[in-house]
Amino acid sequence: MVTVDVVVLGGGAAGLAASRTLLGRGYSVLLVEKEGHTGGRAAGYACKATDDCQQCQVCLVADEARALTGADQLKMLVFSSLKGVQNQNGSFQLDVAQGPICVDPQRCILCGRCVDACPAGAIRLPPPGFPPASASVDPEICRARNAQTCRACVEACPTGAIDLQAAARTHRVRCRAIIVATGFQPFDPRQLPRLGYGRVPGVITAEELERRMRGDPGGLAAFKRVAFVQCVGSRNVTLGRGYCSQVCCRYALRLAARLRRDDPGRRVAIFYMDLQVSGKDVRMRWEELGRGVELIQGAPASIVAGEAEVLVRYEDLRQGRVRQEPFDLVVLSVGMGASPHNVELARLLGLNLDPHRFFATQERGHGSTSRRGVWVAGSAAGPTDIGGAIRQGRSVALAVARQLEDRRHA
């Protein structure tokens, strides 16, 4: 039995910020993370700085993570998810299922030899700065491909940190409050086959561009003509996604600015219905962000493969003419949707979901739910940017701290 003050579900921007705030106030925290390391989706995103910082906020997540280093009131379970909840006189008893932890974090020196040795691509190093500072073996990929026979990583490891026989476990946890910070799911553009994703080479999602820009920016050099398509899976009533994801116009502008900085001779166009760039961060940098980027009003109807290019078909609204233009790379600015796990998690925790299956909170941005002691922060409650997720994580943590404080005095 593990006993902590607060369990934080999800180690992305909101969960890290909530944990940091609670730890700073002297509360003990158990951070439960589904993947092998913290950081969430933003941990894979790229810095969009041109000559100046574009305030994309990606690095702020790493700051939140770094601030947890050495916190002795912090426990962390990776490859873990909530499986059971019991409410006992105002406190909770949780069952957390954890997949096999094959790499011992005490011994791992992050040398990466296991990653190179693994024939299945099942081993990953955490992005720098995101705990736990340990390689991780994705048990599902490993076991599915290699059964019990492959020992390549075990043999490659210089410190003997890897044990492929490690077993899955269930942890019983007692806590006084729960913060749900389980994040979002990007829209899967295969639901819109006319946009070519998965069928037309050269059509990728913005999240994939982020990862490529972070991992191998030089690899993007071949793309001399790049188009962004906005509102893919957002503001689409027909798909049951009538809401604006709020982040896509801003990230597309920043990605476009970075692409232009990396190659000023490159053509970058953004196809949009109407640009949603509220907030002073983008507003103040509008001229700078938009410089050299073609903003084309008109939602593309189809994206098809040309001979060696990608053809985007749209109506140029200024001319009232349908055009088909060639690009080397088309980036779909996919919107933010609710995680598919929300239904099960809501059932376990007794929470309500909104019509779009995000967690319903009592006041927007405040994070309290219909269930006392259970709070929601970040994009689990609806689309928000990285800065918003961090702010919500902090404010929810302070609200939780206040509630725990009240109970202590009561």
Added chain:
Amino acid sequence: MVGEEKLRRSASFDPEFKWEVSARPGGEHLKTCFACGVCTAGCPVAEIDPAYNPRRIIRMVILGMRQQVLSSEMIWLCSTCYTCYAHCPQDVRFTEIMKVLREMAVEEGYVHSSFLECISRVDRLSESLRRQMLMEILPHRGEGVEIEERDLLTRALRNLEDR
């Protein structure tokens, strides 16, 4: 563009028009359009006739250009393929709006009442022609076929008449 400018200047605007269209079955979602242009970009009629523009027709209805819309040749060009209907992010259901505009054009005397029947006969004929042309090439679908569309059309017409 010049023609459009002239139209705009001479237009008499009827603010009731959009309400009337959206009060009819099929016209309900008219006003949710936010003019993204996906309807026009995917329209097979617009592809062969750049003057045909579903987005612009919706704008004209919303602006209240009653007489210009109902007297326009444009509202008769839709082939009711429902591509725009399927693509529309706002579920505007333009194909249904087109049907409403046609009904209103008949009711308000912009076209003769027999014209609707006329249109559907033309539609049937073009469907038959399309089928006939396909029947000409389908037997060769395993080989590389060189299509001479006009020959195909002539043969299809002859076959239709022979029947």
